[in-house]
Amino acid sequence: MIRNYMLYIAVLVASSSCSSFLEVDPKASISGENVIHDQASANAALNGAYVALRDYYSVNFQSIAYLSGDNVEWTGSQSQIQEFINHRVNAENSTIAATWNGLYESVNRANNIIKALRDNEALDITADERALILGQAYAIRALSYFDLVRIWGGVPLITEPTTNVGENAGVVRSNSDQTYAQILADLSAAEELLPQATNRFIFTKKTVWALKARFYLYQEDWTQAIAYANRLLTDTEYELLNPYYSFFKSNVTGTRESVFELYYNANELNPHRGQWQPQTNGGTRQWAPNAALVSLLTTAATGGARSELIARDNQNRWYGNLYYRSPASDPTYVIRIAELYLIRAEASAHANDYQQAIADLNSVRARALLTAKPASQNQTEILRAIEDERRLEFAFEAHRWFDLVRTGRAQEVLGITESFRLLLPIPYSQILADPVLEQNPGYSF
């Protein structure tokens, strides 16, 4: 009996275990190369790329844009958030580090799709599907680089996926012209590949047009900006909802106001509301409307229907109420039709078409239940009116900082004495990790 038992042990040890005992495969993830090999996997990878876009947009990237403006105050204890409000962002700031990584994660996911679909003719996928997926990947990459260049200026241009340690590191920064050229190339590639459809949650040809309108506004190509804005503004699928708050109140999503918004639901939660809502609504209210904004929004002549952006808690404190849903499924608004009105208004003002500029401005004001601005021939005055309108129209969206930097008004409006602060510092952790990255001038690291 003992012999048999020992024989059993010996057999157990010597045979069964020797060959495959140490082979264990993961279940939560899959291990291996060529993961994108057919239509289903390409579609899944595309969803993964949207998730990357959504992740960096949900809190970090947007917060850089509005905290650096003049609408929001910080009630929490971490000074790294206060740095945006004080316009003294240090290279060690953790939000910029997380945003940098999030943006390049989005770029890498897009690159994986682009490489698999562009280079692999044998891929089991129809031509239409291939164009649809590839076009969206280009658009995601374009938007990611657009957001990178807006924060930091020119950045390293990565257009191939990373498959091994050592790849896509040590790439020097391109200048901002080269970065914008890459964005335009990607937008144009997407424009060509994508169908002219209306879908407010993913990229279509129309979404790309809207993005191009914004792109040309930043490039100060007024003609092109107006042309691309017109394509959306003449499309009956899009309209300004009246009153202002109709695009976000009552848990609505994908309204006719929306050109592109990032989708959330009860299973795909957006943590953004937690920063805004007061404790009684399960948030931290660490970001709150500041006194100046409260005053503007509660004054009928300036706030109008936009006063719905804020509310008061049980201790009489104001809080931002654009992101409020429970479960936390507030969309991230990337482009609304109101922006295209204001793009056309601004471009028209620059192109000296003041009548169009005032008309577009008043369209946006009207649905905010504000009185119309009278006609004017004063370009500066019109541009200021558009600037003020954008501040309130997009009070808690990712615009204010980029607008003021783009128009060269940031130093004056925000009282920034050192001009180098208009570009944020490259995260210190990135310079440590990749010494070829050159810091923006003026910063110590």
Next chain:
Amino acid sequence: MKKTTLSKYRILCILFTYILFAQESWGQVETKPIINATLQGVVIDEQTKQPIEGVTVQLDAVTHSVKTDEKGKFQFVTGQKLPFTLLLSYVGYERQRIVIDTSPAVIQLKRSSEDLDEVVVVGYTTVEKKNLIGSIEKVPLKEVSSIPTGSFDAQLQGKVAGMQVSTNTGVPGEALNIRLRGATSINANNNPLYVIDGVFVNSESLQTINSGGKATSPIADLNPSDIEFVEVLKDAEATALYGSRGANGVILITTKRGKNGQSTKIDVNLYSGRAKAAKLWDLTTGEEHALLVNEYNRNIGRPEPFVSVADGGRGLPSEQQTYDRLSEAFRTAGVHNADISLYGGSDNTAYYLSGGYNKQESILRPISFDRSSFRFNLDQKVNDKIKVGSSNSLSRTGRNQGRAGDGPQGGILQAALHTPTYLSPFNEQGVPVGRAGFDNLTLLLDNYDVGSISLRYIGNLYGEYQLSPSWRFRSTFSLDYNQYDEHEYWNNLLIAGSPDGLATSAIGQATTWINEQTLTYRKKIASVHTVGLLVGNTLQGSTFSLTSATGRGFATNDFTLISAAANTTSTQDWDKYKLASFFGRADYAFDDRYLIDFSLRADGSSKFNKGYQWGYFPAVGLAWRLKREGFLQDVSFINDLKIRSSYGITGNQNGINSFASRLLWSGVNTSYQGSPGIIPEQLANQQLSWEKTSQFNIGLDAALLKNRLSFALNYYYKYTKDGLLTEVLPGTTGFDEYLNNSAEISNKGFELTLNSVNIQKDDFSWSTSLNVARNVNNIEKLAKPMNFGSRDLILFQEGSPMYSFWVYNQLYVDPATGDAVYEDVNGDGKITTDDRQILGSIWPDYFGGISNNFTYKNFDLQTFLTFSVGNEVYNHNRFFGEAGGARDAARIIFASNLDRWQQPGDITDVPRSDGVNNNNYKDGGGRWLEDGSYLRFRTLSLGYNVGSKVLDRLSISRLRIYAQATNLFTWTKYTGLDPESAANGSPNQQGIDLGTPPQPRSFQLGINLTL
């Protein structure tokens, strides 16, 4: 594995199989005595004259032996004639060879003061303590098992030289950090390996809910009362047989077992007591708070907020109320324990059966801990050659949990301590409201509903076959199964549950199975050569699975099950790894004078790729017992003297992800618009492999003055190569990091253990034990500095110890301006991040414990002190509470802030307030880094043994009544409550004290009863 290549693994397999069958089982012919004479006797203690039960009495020249009964009596029936030569042995007594010429005989046994004959378990075999080569310490747990903590490892603080126990928190049953001879790894696990009766058990918490950075201790599932003794294996010689898991030391736990020939006994241990915080924080009153806030606003030229209501202010400072939240959060907690065990044995069977219940409230409401446990250990001799047995423990550990660490949501001390005292818990309408972004304390305490139940089975089944007197084969199957069921329900009155409730339920299961075979050989040749040999193998598989569900949106607070939620989400996780090991050891002793051994373990891990899977961990040890040399033979004051040394390599792969070496794509939480997504998750590192620690040890053991003074001295040097390190990848890759073998860390130090019997009289005795150790940790190689902890307070960099504090050095407060002046390290005239520097670390210069034991007649008194000298603590509570009014309504102000600079000429180290993270109240300011040295009066215990006359009448063999105080005093300069507190249980964030309750002072009464 490819069939064409004869891998190393297969060679080992074949070798093993060969060894297994090469041995003939030659049975021993049994000596059958001719029954014609009877020898009777009784064995008593030389001192107490009390009979000793269980002494092995053997007739010389025959294998036959008997054991003494309850009354110390034994009886032989033998064919020999008087006089007889008897061999007597019993643990704790000197071995005796005695010639008997009368029957019945009375034999007195002498206690061995330093238990040199005591047997010590060393990697799969046992050795007499005098012949030990490795650095191993044996701690009988009896002395400390009545300290009210959740897990036995917390009770070991100060008991073992070189074993640093950081308790982190006053919450019973929470995980602590144990470091044996320093720390060797940055990103893998630094915990020692825990082996309970041969079962390698999981010591990593299965907790998934957020309790503010803390985690529960899986070691608390074990009832300390069931532990006979604990052995701590420190050097490479001792740990090498545990190979890949030995780098951080090994803690071997041996539970109680019955003894053959021992009559049935029942032990009952009961205690009950009260625990309370020794002190609480000093806070400003509402008025003081208002004054400081006004002063801050004056400083920066803003209007004062605390002016009369008529002027639009919050009321004058003198009008402010003070609300005491601390006394609502803290309580006098109850601690209760009851254990009962039944044990004994016949000639062939030995058993131990026990049940225990332990309930401890935390001093911080509403946290509590309870454990019900059951154990059954059995050893059965089937015949002279075969023995089988089993160890089994089943326990249920329940916890009411609360966030007692970092906040803000649900943080108990955030609500109780960090909320300004002037703010009422009610708003103008009389509704309870949370202030400063934290929960309302009363609502929080009344509605807290977070808890877990850990169901744990640890057990094994073994069979032993004595192939010959020298050869023995043993096979064991072991299982460690843990089901961890946790839940949290936050109703809509709490921040986390607003606006309509949040519930989570998670069930995690960790299963480890182990199969192990060992073959041992031990033989004494020509009376001076002792040869030992051991070969063995282990196969192990560990699986972890987690299923978790979350529900949001409940109709009312009366509905708490996720099934009633409007929205539910769920998730699942799974992990598995395997380990295959082969090991061998050979030892040789000449005349018990020169001792040498060599061991080797080969471990293969499924976590690594082929070609990098196998690690080989050798060790060699030498010892020289000088006392056995002629020149010391006659030196009577030296009873034993031994020099020993060892060198070896051990490994570590614990705590890293099971698939860390692979290229991974994930599908977890990656859906968009409800349709599934996949994302590249991790880059491959094909070369990922073992972390390797080499260790050199030299030590001296001595027993002097009739064994009344003994000491052990050790010096060690450890060097870790290929340290597992999470390296940052440039963000441009689309990945944050990957795991690599690149760090190098050294630890060196010494340890001294001293035992002294100061006085040994008939009715009075006094003995002292002292241990002290020093460890110097240094990061030898780290390509890029790494920060950890809030505000980057902790920095790892090459040339400095791990866990170093990285702060601005505040030199003084300028008496003229009230501004803090910091050391300008780079001398550029500005204070920037470049001026942060390492000022101390969590490592003490020295640490250890001192215990004194006194007995007087039937009384016994024990005092036990632990100490730590030279370690730093960052008082993060004070960082928040000393912002000089700049945090206004968002944070408490500590009373210590009242010492601030107010006018030119003031000499103080608290500067005037200039705002958050400006010059004077900078993040990472060195002002809050404090000396964490302490001397703690860990236990004071007084016991009384009821006299035998009374006991005999009650037929009780032993009754001890005792009173004990734990953490009676702590002498420290640290201004917080407990220098051991840490907000985060994560090893790389130790020493940052925030929102954590202190270890309480407790008093208890108890009895130990043996029937």
